[in-house]
Amino acid sequence: MYSAKVLEHLENPRNVGEIENASAIGKSTNPVCGDMLQLYLRLRDGRIESAGFLVQGCPPSIAAGSVLTELVTGMSVEDAGRMAPRDITTALESLPRNKEHCSVLAIDALRDALKLTP
Amino acid sequence: MAMRKIYLDNSATTRVDDEVVGEMLPFFTEQFGNASSTHQWGQQAKQAIEEARNQVARLLNGTPNEITFVSGGTEADNLAIVGIAEAHGDKGRHIITSRIEHPAVLATCAHLEKEGWKVTYLPVYGEGIVRLDDLRKAMTDETVLITIMHSNNELGTLQPIREIGELVREQREAGRRHLYFHTDAVQSIGKVDVDVRELGVDLLSLTAHKFHGPKGIGVLYVRRGVRISPQTYGGHHERDRRAGTESVPLIAGIGKAAELARLHLAERSGHLRNLRDYLEQELFRIIPDITRNGDAERRLPSIANLNFDHVEGEGLQISLDLKGVAVSTGSACSSGSTEPSHVLVAIGLSQDTGHGSLRFSFGKDNTREDVDYVLETLPAIVGKLRSLSPRAVKKSKLEAGA
Numbered sequence: 447m448y449s450a451k452v453l454e455h456l457e458n459p460r461n462v463g464e465i466e467n468a469s470a471i472g473k474s475t476n477p478v479c480g481d482m483l484q485l486y487l488r489l490r491d492g493r494i495e496s497a498g499f500l501v502q503g504c505p506p507s508i509a510a511g512s513v514l515t516e517l518v519t520g521m522s523v524e525d526a527g528r529m530a531p532r533d534i535t536t537a538l539e540s541l542p543r544n545k546e547h548c549s550v551l552a553i554d555a556l557r558d559a560l561k562l563t564p
Numbered sequence: 565m566a567m568r569k570i571y572l573d574n575s576a577t578t579r580v581d582d583e584v585v586g587e588m589l590p591f592f593t594e595q596f597g598n599a600s601s602t603h604q605w606g607q608q609a610k611q612a613i614e615e616a617r618n619q620v621a622r623l624l625n626g627t628p629n630e631i632t633f634v635s636g637g638t639e640a641d642n643l644a645i646v647g648i649a650e651a652h653g654d655k656g657r658h659i660i661t662s663r664i665e666h667p668a669v670l671a672t673c674a675h676l677e678k679e680g681w682k683v684t685y686l687p688v689y690g691e692g693i694v695r696l697d698d699l700r701k702a703m704t705d706e707t708v709l710i711t712i713m714h715s716n717n718e719l720g721t722l723q724p725i726r727e728i729g730e731l732v733r734e735q736r737e738a739g740r741r742h743l744y745f746h747t748d749a750v751q752s753i754g755k756v757d758v759d760v761r762e763l764g765v766d767l768l769s770l771t772a773h774k775f776h777g778p779k780g781i782g783v784l785y786v787r788r789g790v791r792i793s794p795q796t797y798g799g800h801h802e803r804d805r806r807a808g809t810e811s812v813p814l815i816a817g818i819g820k821a822a823e824l825a826r827l828h829l830a831e832r833s834g835h836l837r838n839l840r841d842y843l844e845q846e847l848f849r850i851i852p853d854i855t856r857n858g859d860a861e862r863r864l865p866s867i868a869n870l871n872f873d874h875v876e877g878e879g880l881q882i883s884l885d886l887k888g889v890a891v892s893t894g895s896a897c898s899s900g901s902t903e904p905s906h907v908l909v910a911i912g913l914s915q916d917t918g919h920g921s922l923r924f925s926f927g928k929d930n931t932r933e934d935v936d937y938v939l940e941t942l943p944a945i946v947g948k949l950r951s952l953s954p955r956a957v958k959k960s961k962l963e964a965g966a
Contacts, residue, residue, distance in 0.1 A: 448882070456879065457886055462952055484954050500954040504878045508952060 448505060449539035455509035460516050465498040472559025476551050481507045485514070485555040494518045494526055499555075506538075506545040510552040513537045518556065527560050529553060567888045570934045574774075574927035575717055575751060575867060576892060580817070581776040587820040588778065591813040599810050600799065609812045616819025620783055623822040624768065625759040627788065632805045633815050636782040637750040640769030641668040641711075643784050643806070644746045647792030648709045648767070649676055655742035656706035662686045662694045662723070663910040664716050666748055670906075673711075682706070692721035692858035692911045699728060703735065708742055714749035714758065714768075718894055718907040718923055719858030720867030722756070723747075729764020744790065750774055750782075754825035755833055755864045766790045772814070776928070777821030781814035828928070836926045837865035843924060843935045844868050851943050857894075857921060858911060866927070869894070871913070872920040874956035875949040880922055883945040889938055894921040 448456075465486040472485040481503030488495045497515035501507050517537055518526050534549035535541050541549060571579070591612060597605030599613050617628040624631075634640050645659070661673055663685045673683045684702040686694045694712060703710075710732065715722045725747050732745045746767035749758050754775035760768055767790065771782035786792060786805070798807030825832075848854060853873035872880060877893030884891055894905040904913050908921055924938075950956035 453882070453886060456882060459948070459952060463957070482954060500952055500957055502874075502876065502953050502955060504876055505882050508879060508949075511952075 447542065448509075449541075451513075451537070451539040452506055452509040452541070455512040455538070456505045459508055459512040461496070461498045461512070461519070463498050463500065465496060468498075470559040470561075472555040472557070474551050474554035474558055476503075476507075476547055478547065479504070481548070481551055483507065483511050483551050483555045485511070485552075485559050487518070487559050489523060492523050494521050494523065503548070503551070504545070506541050506548040507551055509538055510534050510541075510548045511555075514552040514556060523560060526556060527562055529556060568937055569888045569890075570930075570937055571890045572924045572926060572930065572934070572938070573890045573892050574930075575720075575923065575925035577773045577779065578776045578927050579929060580773075580778055581821060581824060583824065584777055584817050584820045588813040588817040591816050595812070597812075599812060600801070609810070612812055612816050612819075613810055616815045616822075619819040619823045619826075623753070623758075623826045624770075624785055625761050626785055629803065630760075630785055630788055632784045632786060632802045633810060633818070634782050634784055634806055635780055636773070637666070637748065637769050637771035638668040640771070640782045640784040641666065641746075641748055642672050643792065643795050644767040644769060644786075645669065645672045645676070645709065645711055646795055647805075648744050648746070649681065650793035651791045652708045652742050652744065653681075656704075656708045658682045658684070658704055658706035659709045659711065660684045660686065660699060660702050660707055661711045662688060662713070664688050664692065664719075664721075664907045665711070665713055666717060666750070669711055669713070669748055686712075688721075688910050690911055691862070692716060692719040692907070693862060694723055696724060696727055696731065700731065703740075703743075705740065707740070709744050709746060711746040711748070714747045714752040714763075715756070715864050716858070716907060717751045718867075718905060719869050719911070720751070720864035720925075721858045722752075722862045722864065725763045725765065733764055751864060751867075753822075754829065755836060755866050757829065760785055760787070767792075772818035772821050775821055775825045778814050778817040781811060781818045783818065832928045833865050835928060836930075839926045839930055839932065839935055840865060840868050840924070842932065843938065844870070846935075846939050847942070850939065851946055857908065857913070866925055868924045870922055870924070872922065872946055874953045874959070875920045875946060877921050879949050880920065880942075880945060883949070884922075884938075884942065887941045887945070889941065892923045892925075894923065 468486040469489040470487040475482045484500045486498040499511040501511045531549035595608045597609040599609040617631045621628045744766045748769045766787045768785040773779040796807045855871045857869040881893040894908045
């Protein structure tokens with residue numbers, strides 16, 4: 447049902463939790479299923495130095511948050527601003543069709559943190 | 565070391581008993597006759613079917629001619645409800661059921677509503693059990709069918725079937741002669757005693773695969789003298805109630821499974837209760853913020869339905885699966901919306917709390933070691949998922965600050 451990558455992130459989620467002295471915080475909610483994601487970023491010299499997340503949601507939402515923090519760590523803020531839900535889905539190998547909105551949840555939190563219009 | 569595999573989803577289906585398989589096999593090859601044939605092949609098949617009918621009748625304390633073989637629980641429910649509706653719809657067009665019935669009942673009632681029937685769905689409150697007062701109030705001269713499950717498949721809660729049976733009897737004596745009472749006993753067979761005479765039911769559904777028989781075979785019990793309209797048209801099988809060549813291997817299988825369920829009822833029931841109570845008692849001790857869904861006393865011995873605060877059910881279920889443990893959750897997000905199941909909603913769980921529900925359902929082959937393994941693995945899984953949860957993190961911060 448879920449890709450090996452999704453299951454792996456469920457078993458070992460990366461960068462769990464809030465970050466002390468976060469320079470940016472983003473929140474997103476999926477109005478359909480109620481899933482909620484909070485993203486914490488520490489920025490330095492235009493780059494994302496570290497990222498952390500909390501999530502209330504199903505396995506794909508957990509995996510999406512986890513893989514997002516992995517992807518954006520070390521990335522320039524500019525590049526991070528160009529990320530799209532598809533990047534999350536690709537990094538997770540695949541998401542079931544009815545769970546694709548979980549990748550949107552992750553990107554919405556990122557855009558909220560970077561104060562970009564969704 | 566190979567990963568342990570522990571099946572705790574016996575309310576979904578069960579492993580077929582080896583003895584049952586042995587009983588079925590000859591009817592695929594050596595004794596393959598059609599029970600309608602008058603030659604010896606046919607008569608052998610016929611004899612096997614009648615033997616199985618006897619075995620099921622004994623399990624239910626009914627008589628063999630009250631037993632109709634069908635394809636399973638869903639067909640039994642459909643045949644009972646539509647069969648009564650079509651046969652007695654001229655006397656009234658009102659059905660009473662509950663909010664926590666299986667979809668096989670709810671969808672059939674919904675179908676009849678489209679045909680102009682009125683259906684009352686009784687509430688079940690926090691305990692997950694219908695109340696007689698509500699039923700009494702819902703009854704009218706138009707009511708021809710009451711269909712209330714014997715036990716609920718998610719919570720295991722036992723419904724007051726015997727009391728409803730008495731009420732139905734009183735109502736009939738008071739003049740409501742065209743009132744019929746059906747119960748879906750699919751989850752109860754093999755876990756608690758189910759006696760059609762004691763319960764006072766007119767119709768009862770069961771299916772073999774929930775008590776170590778094969779899938780694809782079930783029974784509708786129809787009390788002698790109760791008329792139903794058939795839902796399949798064809799030959800004169802099953803006393804004209806269910807046309808179609810009988811599946812002799814499956815029928816032999818359900819017969820054997822019924823016999824074993826009857827012979828081992830007390831022992832299996834005690835075993836299930838011991839394991840279930842052990843699991844609950846220990847989980848309540850070692851994991852904080854768990855609640856039980858549904859009534860603690862009036863329920864099957866086989867089911868524990870627990871709610872874990874601040875975590876989502878599917879995450880728990882999949883994480884357990886990755887550790888080799890099969891359970892089910894009342895909140896699979898399948899259509900993009902994570903509404904809790906209709907049963908959890910009926911007992912008052914909100915979307916948020918409903919997410920964290922797990923159903924553990926035990927079978928005769930489970931052991932105390934199986935429970936120990938769950939007790940070893942589940943706390944870490946809950947801990948990990950709670951460390952991800954914004955609400956749980958906030959709560960633990962507040963507690964640390966207090």
